[in-house]
Amino acid sequence: MNTARIRQILPPIIVGFILISLWYLAIFLFDIPIFQLPTPHEIIEAGMHEKGTLISGALQTTLACLIGFFTSLIGGVLLSILLAYSSWAYKGFYPYILLLKMMPVIVLAPIIILWFGQGLASITVITFLICFFPIVANTTMGLCSTDKNLVDVFRAYNASAKDEMLKLRIPYAMPYFLTGLKVAAALTPIGALYGDTVAGMGAGSEAGLGFVVVVFSSQLKIPALYAAAFTACAIGFIFVGLVNFLHWWMLHKWHDSYAQNT
Amino acid sequence: MSNLKAVSGYAPTESEASSSTPTAISIKNLYKRYGNGPVILNDINLDIKKDDFIALIGPSGCGKSTVLKLLAGLTDKTSGDIQFLTSHNKQQPKMGVVFQDANLMPWLTVMDNVALPLGLKGMDKSEANKKAEALIEMVGLGHVKNHYPRQLSGGMKMRVSIARALSVEPELLLLDEPFGALDEMTRDDLNEELLKLRQTHGWSGVFVTHSVTESVFLSSRVLVMSANPGQVYREIKIDFPFPRTAETRQLKAFQEKVVEVTQALHELRSLA
Numbered sequence A: 001m002n003t004a005r006i007r008q009i010l011p012p013i014i015v016g017f018i019l020i021s022l023w024y025l026a027i028f029l030f031d032i033p034i035f036q037l038p039t040p041h042e043i044i045e046a047g048m049h050e051k052g053t054l055i056s057g058a059l060q061t062t063l064a065c066l067i068g069f070f071t072s073l074i075g076g077v078l079l080s081i082l083l084a085y086s087s088w089a090y091k092g093f094y095p096y097i098l099l100l101k102m103m104p105v106i107v108l109a110p111i112i113i114l115w116f117g118q119g120l121a122s123i124t125v126i127t128f129l130i131c132f133f134p135i136v137a138n139t140t141m142g143l144c145s146t147d148k149n150l151v152d153v154f155r156a157y158n159a160s161a162k163d164e165m166l167k168l169r170i171p172y173a174m175p176y177f178l179t180g181l182k183v184a185a186a187l188t189p190i191g192a193l194y195g196d197t198v199a200g201m202g203a204g205s206e207a208g209l210g211f212v213v214v215v216f217s218s219q220l221k222i223p224a225l226y227a228a229a230f231t232a233c234a235i236g237f238i239f240v241g242l243v244n245f246l247h248w249w250m251l252h253k254w255h256d257s258y259a260q261n262t
Numbered sequence B: 001m002s003n004l005k006a007v008s009g010y011a012p013t014e015s016e017a018s019s020s021t022p023t024a025i026s027i028k029n030l031y032k033r034y035g036n037g038p039v040i041l042n043d044i045n046l047d048i049k050k051d052d053f054i055a056l057i058g059p060s061g062c063g064k065s066t067v068l069k070l071l072a073g074l075t076d077k078t079s080g081d082i083q084f085l086t087s088h089n090k091q092q093p094k095m096g097v098v099f100q101d102a103n104l105m106p107w108l109t110v111m112d113n114v115a116l117p118l119g120l121k122g123m124d125k126s127e128a129n130k131k132a133e134a135l136i137e138m139v140g141l142g143h144v145k146n147h148y149p150r151q152l153s154g155g156m157k158m159r160v161s162i163a164r165a166l167s168v169e170p171e172l173l174l175l176d177e178p179f180g181a182l183d184e185m186t187r188d189d190l191n192e193e194l195l196k197l198r199q200t201h202g203w204s205g206v207f208v209t210h211s212v213t214e215s216v217f218l219s220s221r222v223l224v225m226s227a228n229p230g231q232v233y234r235e236i237k238i239d240f241p242f243p244r245t246a247e248t249r250q251l252k253a254f255q256e257k258v259v260e261v262t263q264a265l266h267e268l269r270s271l272a
Ligand SMILES: Nc1ncnc2c1ncn2[C@@H]1O[C@H](COP(=O)(O)OP(=O)(O)OP(=O)(O)O)[C@@H](O)[C@H]1O
Pocket: B034, B037, B040, B059, B060, B061, B062, B063, B064, B065, B066, B067
């Protein structure tokens, strides 16, 4: 058990160590200037120096991520259930949902800003739009592809339509939904950061990380720019990690994706 | 018949008894097409008596599963009549269905799978669990009652499925190739267990099988069906008394029945 744990953790630590060594080595060998590639310790230093800006930026971005993610989760699930419940709604809405999905958010951004103004509202709407479709597409697919044989079991025992939804179709769709959620979680920080760069507010505590990146880059604070990028990575990492944990927690007992071969 | 009895050395057969038992289900002039497709079932007539256990055997695609689905109300008949003449004169008798591939809910434990039909009927959870637990013990799976289906072998899944079907205390049990995916030994064991269960619970039943031996061992009547369209080609009465055991398989009379069913299937093939 413990050795298995170690065997899990050891390879990424070793690879990380090698990468950082290569990093230093490259800077040393090729004489890369600090404004192109700072060393890891310079980045950490710059990060400590800009701590205040980075933390408030991270908080702001996290807030946009949370709002965008949870509204798209709730909205996406409700829409999916509606689509799955009524084949009329499905046929009617789905083409338009796809159409909206095809439209790149980059194109929509100016319109969104026009409607919601600069700031958090627009940023969360952009995040929402980016997260929404993977959730709807996956959940709807899950709800609509219920194993016909399992439906027969429910019908044979005279299940009500409500029981069929609650005890069959929703549990059946759970792995699909969680897969959609994983995709959405990975996209959430991208949405929030992109939202920041187009609709972010410059002043103090309202500046998200995306905006901080823009500012640092225009000020040529390169090590700080790297620090901001790593902070953004950390947010994404935590987000995806939490959703992966949720995926595991909901499915590991019964789903084949967690079947043990040992 | 008489010489079979002499060979088997068994007490008088059930044939006289079953002719006097009441009919539970009466199928008359049953036709079935899916949509505008070809005729799948062509004029099926069948009386299922209360103590009947009927085997359906026949080539793939002849409509055996369709017969079960019609009985279970999972698909609509095109014309004809299925009458349920149960004790309390309800629309449908209480029915248990065992599907071909167990069809367990992968997200439910063995316990919850068995209790599922009871929950759907609105029985409260603790009572349903108590009943489920007893059934799980009965099919010999007490030690895995909190396991999930993916942790079970094929034979165990099948037993869970049977326990689930029995949970509703069925008057009619429908089984679609319940042991099709199992090896010969496990299949024989489960066959015997199934007959023991029938002895204690006393449902009438219809089951589909591709195994001639199984059809003879389990049933009171074997219906050999022909395909395109599905029809009853021959009905073969199997009148060894229940309970049947491993020794039953050794009897010469048993072997003769197996030959008879096999021959009927061969005739079908040469007709086609
Ligand atoms: N839902 C359906 N829609 C259209 N045709 C169907 C449907 N289900 C079955 N059929 C057709 O009905 C015929 C009989 O099917 P059925 O499943 O009853 O056969 P079966 O005797 O159980 O075969 P097997 O032994 O292979 O299970 C087949 O030709 C099949 O193509």
